[in-house]
Amino acid sequence: MEKLKAQLEELLTRLENATELRAKVKELVSIYPFSEYEYIISHLLASKKLSLDEYYQLRNDYLDRNLYLYLFEISAPRGFGELWAHGHLKELVPSLQRPSKQTDPNYSGEYDFFLSPNIRIEVKASRAVEFRSSAPLYLKALASDSQKQFDMNFQQIKPACCEVFVWLAVWRDVIKHWVIPSYEVENNRNYSKGQHRGNIGEGQLHLNKDNIHEFDKYLVQAKDIEAAIRAAFKREKRLRKHG
DNA sequence: ATAGATCGGCCGATGGACAA
DNA sequence: TTGTCCATCGGCCGATCTAT
Numbered sequence: 336m337e338k339l340k341a342q343l344e345e346l347l348t349r350l351e352n353a354t355e356l357r358a359k360v361k362e363l364v365s366i367y368p369f370s371e372y373e374y375i376i377s378h379l380l381a382s383k384k385l386s387l388d389e390y391y392q393l394r395n396d397y398l399d400r401n402l403y404l405y406l407f408e409i410s411a412p413r414g415f416g417e418l419w420a421h422g423h424l425k426e427l428v429p430s431l432q433r434p435s436k437q438t439d440p441n442y443s444g445e446y447d448f449f450l451s452p453n454i455r456i457e458v459k460a461s462r463a464v465e466f467r468s469s470a471p472l473y474l475k476a477l478a479s480d481s482q483k484q485f486d487m488n489f490q491q492i493k494p495a496c497c498e499v500f501v502w503l504a505v506w507r508d509v510i511k512h513w514v515i516p517s518y519e520v521e522n523n524r525n526y527s528k529g530q531h532r533g534n535i536g537e538g539q540l541h542l543n544k545d546n547i548h549e550f551d552k553y554l555v556q557a558k559d560i561e562a563a564i565r566a567a568f569k570r571e572k573r574l575r576k577h578g
Numbered sequence: 579a580t581a582g583a584t585c586g587g588c589c590g591a592t593g594g595a596c597a598a
Numbered sequence: 599t600t601g602t603c604c605a606t607c608g609g610c611c612g613a614t615c616t617a618t
Binding site: 413414527 | 586
């Protein structure tokens, strides 16, 4: 949005009456779907200072930069974490099974997916939003090249309940996937094992601008997630045995 | 700045009521 | 019995606040 604003401001300078229009925009009252953007673009088009091709370019660039902005409009944690994140992963890896009492008699919701023959998987998702801002999510959503600070808190992490973690992070323009053996989450230097009463075995891990690159080695392209899960499972087995 | 506690939100498991 | 609907509510979800 900021970039679009800057682009439009740049385009405005093509107008002879730019100052006048800026003043009008300032006073402008809009109701959805009308907006200051549509207002400025209309003026540019009408005065032939913006060609249709340029308009398409502007529009497509914005779409590319904000492909996943709609995900920031989901307000309920479970709507995002359970409905979207699980659904998204299931699309990428159709062989993931939803566990139930049928597939695992002891199952009681402690992990999210099962991959044959015996891999338990926990999915965690978070969105990149500007740290310490109280604006709505979709307004403080960050682009992946943003220099602003963020705090993605992966919580209720229970390393004993799964062999492999799949973490998803959403920016306005990209979705990143990490695949990590449970052991390596539990022993990561950023993992804090909250051990207050009733919370034993549960921890959290804050990802931010400064430590996120420590996890780059776990980053996986969407098409490689299943293979990565299987590899992580093997590694998990070895680590639990030999440390 | 960081660890971890708290919060509102609501999914989905569960079970009772009822029909066929 | 089997299937469907509906209301209840425990617990899981991640965002954000608090204490250190």
